[in-house]
Amino acid sequence: MRNREISKxxxxxxxxYYRYLGDLLNSGTERISSGELSQLMKVTASQIRQDLNNFGGFGQQGYGYNVRYLRDEIGKILGLEQNHSMIIIGTGHLGKALANYENFNRGSIRIVGLFDVREEVIGTKVRQTEIRSVNELPVFLKENDVEIAVLTLPKNNAKEVARILVENGIRAIWNFAYTDLNLELPEDVIVENVHLSDSLMQLTYRLHAVENNGQ
Amino acid sequence: MRNREISKxxxxxxxxYYRYLGDLLNSGTERISSGELSQLMKVTASQIRQDLNNFGGFGQQGYGYNVRYLRDEIGKILGLEQNHSMIIIGTGHLGKALANYENFNRGSIRIVGLFDVREEVIGTKVRQTEIRSVNELPVFLKENDVEIAVLTLPKNNAKEVARILVENGIRAIWNFAYTDLNLELPEDVIVENVHLSDSLMQLTYRLHAVENNGQ
Incomplete structure (x- = not known):
């Protein structure tokens, strides 16, 4: 498989796709045509065929897609069959919410460490995991096999912490801080940004636009 | 302004744009060319010009953009100068994290109600706001002016609650449940989905892809 060629x-x-196929499976659907999947997901059937052809197709002429097989194959492509270890840096409300979520990637994500900069929370626990000082990060990363770091801390701390993480071997950052981190990090570091504020701004934009058009 | 024509x-x-312009302002930058902004944001200068031309341009030949003016104008377009009232339905860890966040849309979002289905949390408070039963939603929405509803509850409850919200006049939903809600709601209801799981799956896909290419 030549993953390098697949577009973002x-x-x-x-x-x-994975989510919709899971819903279909739960509702007892065993097979589906690209046309039916298209209607359900509100994307064109040709888009679906093109997307899936990137990975070899999975469909059979005149039969459509086997729902379970297709979902399992997409799950494999997404890395859900592999275990990944993750640390969370920033244990405010959002960091705690993520630390308490059990079923990321169908349970294949293991949270192996929590870190914070605030003296008053260091040493306390979320579930069974003790919150450590970010100063311990370099040693912790040397002694433990960590693949993913979650950043749930203020923007300015995020940049500095990201630098430390990358210097100590982290290659994937799930970033919730209000910055893209793209100026600070080497290009081969994988960053997925979740900007909740951006999403809410799009919502209020659309509210605003509807009001303007309604005048 | 003809908002209707602006693409998603x-x-x-x-x-x-709003975020980067805010960072520039904080670092004391008063004006910037589309070329400089392009380098910073890693999008093409022509994309920037095209995007901003949708709203009338804002730039001056040979001067570039006035950072503060441009940021303020984009803020207006995004609805940040208007107050919006919001309720949160589902006060688990994520719902609480959102309820505790003070500065959404630069403080223009007011959280006016919290709701849950779980008997054991109804009547308790998050900050000063009491958690009510979802059964009270219809009456609450009649008596209060609510624009945005946040859904931070399991998928199956989300569909049913979304139906109740829309029946009672809600026209904008910020949805964190693991479903798009697109089958259930009228087309004029604005839904912004935040699927944290999808984001994390993209991250593990990319980790997986890098490993495969490295073999």
């Missing part, structure tokens, strides 16, 4: 747009759609 | 792709980029 295709990748961004894979989890959605 | 352009809208999705506006909060990012």
């Amino acid at each position: 747009a295709v990748i961004s759609r894979l989890p959605r | 792709a352009v809208i999705s980029r506006l909060p990012r």
